[in-house]
Amino acid sequence: MKRLKTTSPKSSSNGVPDDRERNEILRFDSDEAQIQAIGVLVERGMLNFSSNRLDEWIVYTSVARKLREHGVPFHWLGEHS
Amino acid sequence: MPTSTTERRPVDVTALEEHAARMKLRAGIVLPESNKKSVLVPHDSFVPVLQADIGSAVSITVYRYRLLVPLVQIVEERDRSIRHFPIASYADLYVIRNTLIRHFGGVTVLHQPSAPALGVGARDPSDATSAPSRLNLGIEPLQLDPCFLDSELPIDGSLLLVDTG
Numbered sequence: 576m577k578r579l580k581t582t583s584p585k586s587s588s589n590g591v592p593d594d595r596e597r598n599e600i601l602r603f604d605s606d607e608a609q610i611q612a613i614g615v616l617v618e619r620g621m622l623n624f625s626s627n628r629l630d631e632w633i634v635y636t637s638v639a640r641k642l643r644e645h646g647v648p649f650h651w652l653g654e655h656s
Numbered sequence: 657m658p659t660s661t662t663e664r665r666p667v668d669v670t671a672l673e674e675h676a677a678r679m680k681l682r683a684g685i686v687l688p689e690s691n692k693k694s695v696l697v698p699h700d701s702f703v704p705v706l707q708a709d710i711g712s713a714v715s716i717t718v719y720r721y722r723l724l725v726p727l728v729q730i731v732e733e734r735d736r737s738i739r740h741f742p743i744a745s746y747a748d749l750y751v752i753r754n755t756l757i758r759h760f761g762g763v764t765v766l767h768q769p770s771a772p773a774l775g776v777g778a779r780d781p782s783d784a785t786s787a788p789s790r791l792n793l794g795i796e797p798l799q800l801d802p803c804f805l806d807s808e809l810p811i812d813g814s815l816l817l818v819d820t821g
Contacts, residue, residue, distance in 0.1 A: 626765075
């Protein structure tokens with residue numbers, strides 16, 4: 576499976592990671608990636624998202640970060656982190 | 657109903673498809689000024705008839721349905737040991753989620769592990785005489801938000817519990 580570009584979360588000017596929660600839009604390239612994402616979030620009690628398109632999730636910033644932390648491949652549209 | 661010790665079959669939503677088969681235009685269209693008797697409309701211009709007209713200029717009344725999907729069954733064995741049996745798989749959740757999007761136009765998936773539904777006294781149906789057990793549904797609600805749901809829409813009772821509250 577193609578590994579998408581990942582970046583570490585940016586820090587605010589005082590060096591503290593930005594923990595603000597926004598709605599983020601994630602786009603997945605495959606069914607497998609979405610099932611992997613569901614598994615990662617269920618195991619951590621973080622499964623909380625909305626969708627009105629089959630390949631997109633609307634999630635909080637912390638959820639997107641958690642998926643990235645665990646290597647789930649996705650495109651983070653309008654990335655805030 | 658599968659027992660705790662047997663392999664559970666994947667969720668099968670094919671029985672629901674016929675209820676979402678009738679389609680309507682997603683939005684009104686302006687017919688071209690021509691003498692043609694037929695008009696070509698892209699396939700993605702249609703949505704299931706049972707989908708609510710969200711975004712309508714006039715107010716509409718919709719129903720909100722919450723599907724509760726059990727994830728784990730917790731059973732207390734005769735020796736008081738506790739065993740966890742997975743029920744819905746991650747792939748099952750994905751299939752249900754996709755079905756709700758295709759049929760109703762959207763879904764909110766919310767995991768509430770901190771407030772599990774408890775069914776005290778539930779038994780393995782293949783062994784009803786066993787020691788009292790607990791059924792921890794490990795609830796996985798799928799909240800349809802918002803939607804219109806045909807009142808005759810059947811739910812796969814083997815997996816989904818329906819909370820219409």
